[in-house]
Amino acid sequence: xxxxYREALLLLPPLLLLTALWTALSAYPPERVxxxxxxxxVSRAILRRRIFLALVAISLLGVxxxxxxxxxxxxxxxxxxxxxxxxxxxxxxxSGAMVxxxxxxxxxxxxxxxxxxxxxxxxxxxSAALLLALGGVxxxxxxxxxxxxxxxxxxxxxxxxxxxxxxDEGEAAVNGIVATTYLGFVVGPPTIGWLAExxxxxxxxxxxxxxxxxxxxxxxxxx
Amino acid sequence: MExxxxxxxxxxxxxxxxxxxHPDDESMGFGxxxxxxxxxxxxxYLITATRGERGWQGRPEDDPGPEALARIREAELRExxxxxxxxRVHLMGCCRWA
Numbered sequence: 001x002x003x004x005y006r007e008a009l010l011l012l013p014p015l016l017l018l019t020a021l022w023t024a025l026s027a028y029p030p031e032r033v034x035x036x037x038x039x040x041x042v043s044r045a046i047l048r049r050r051i052f053l054a055l056v057a058i059s060l061l062g063v064x065x066x067x068x069x070x071x072x073x074x075x076x077x078x079x080x081x082x083x084x085x086x087x088x089x090x091x092x093x094x095s096g097a098m099v100x101x102x103x104x105x106x107x108x109x110x111x112x113x114x115x116x117x118x119x120x121x122x123x124x125x126x127s128a129a130l131l132l133a134l135g136g137v138x139x140x141x142x143x144x145x146x147x148x149x150x151x152x153x154x155x156x157x158x159x160x161x162x163x164x165x166x167x168d169e170g171e172a173a174v175n176g177i178v179a180t181t182y183l184g185f186v187v188g189p190p191t192i193g194w195l196a197e198x199x200x201x202x203x204x205x206x207x208x209x210x211x212x213x214x215x216x217x218x219x220x221x222x223x
Numbered sequence: 224m225e226x227x228x229x230x231x232x233x234x235x236x237x238x239x240x241x242x243x244x245h246p247d248d249e250s251m252g253f254g255x256x257x258x259x260x261x262x263x264x265x266x267x268y269l270i271t272a273t274r275g276e277r278g279w280q281g282r283p284e285d286d287p288g289p290e291a292l293a294r295i296r297e298a299e300l301r302e303x304x305x306x307x308x309x310x311r312v313h314l315m316g317c318c319r320w321a
Contacts, residue, residue, distance in 0.1 A: 067252075074256045084237055084265060091256070185251055193255075 003082060003137045005089035011145070012096045019100035026107040046169050046176065054222040055158045055165075055173065056180050058118060061212050062154025063181045064188030065125065065147060068208060069094050071189040073144040076201055082137045090141050097148035105153025114161040115223040117153060122216035124150020129209035132202065147209070154216075155181060161223055237265040246275040246300035246314070254307055261308030269304065274314045 046052050073094055077087045108117045124146050131143035155177075162173035188208075195204035239260050243249055249257060249269055261267045275296025276289035286292070297314060304312045 070253050071255045074253070075259050078259060078263075084260065084263065088239065091253075189255065 005085040008089035023103045026110045054219045059158040060184045062151045063184030065151035067188040069148045094148045097145040098152040101149040101152030115220045117157045118220040121150045122213045125209045125213040239267045242270045246296040250303045257307045269312045272317045274316045
């Protein structure tokens with residue numbers, strides 16, 4: 001209904017081609033990355049650093065956004081009446097969009113910096129919310145693809161920002177961020193499920209996307 | 224011509240094959256989708272590249288070793304597969320490259 005599996009898959013090649021063109025224009029990584037900090041153990045001192053907490057929150061929400069696309073997008077599309085085959089093809093599109101998002105993100109950071117990259121994620125989440133609010137299969141597919149594009153680069157952005165902004169404790173900051181990242185995978189999707197039981201899946205997704213957009217935009221000023 | 228081909232695809236009983244890296248990816252990543260499709264009558268299958276031989280997260284001294292760990296991870300995977308309604312699970316055991 002609304003979208004065939006073939007149409008869903010046809011959206012993927014242009015997306016990946018655009019990404020290849022976009023990333024071909026810049027060299028990455030921009031400079032040699034070297035290990036910093038002594039032990040890499042997360043200390044109490046780093047837990048009080050505002051920038052560290054901001055990066056943890058950013059990466060947590062970014063990963064929760066990825067988990068949202070992985071787990072809820074297809075279920076939502078099926079609920080809208082999309083064919084099982086088309087929904088599976090849409091899943092391939094979302095996975096491709098995440099690849100594209102992660103590749104394109106490196107160019108974004110090199111050219112405009114981490115704050116701009118996180119603001120792009122906020123914009124992608126806000127746009128995805130608007131498209132989901134429209135309803136219908138095609139706007140929803142575009143919404144999830146946009147969200148996948150937007151959130152895929154968040155964790156690498158947070159990790160490279162941690163290296164740069166917490167140079168004295170870069171190693172510990174990276175360890176702390178990676179450790180909390182799994183929480184986003186584990187807690188994100190059930191939280192949406194719990195919200196969905198209270199108010200329905202579409203409002204739950206809209207709330208979650210609004211939180212991602214608002215928090216990402218707010219915290220981008222810290223970078 | 225197009226309509227015929229499309230029609231043939233939809234006439235076939237639907238099957239979904241998931242190829243993933245490790246045991247637990249099926250539950251962490253998109254267990255909900257697998258469960259949903261299985262509940263709708265789609266035949267769902269899973270292949271994992273490894274048997275979870277290196278999936279130890281605790282202290283190194285408590286690591287039971289690759290073979291024992293693989294047996295634990297495989298048992299966990301088969302329990303998860305039953306919950307998710309997977310028809311068949313195949314573990315490739317490609318850990319030497321992982």
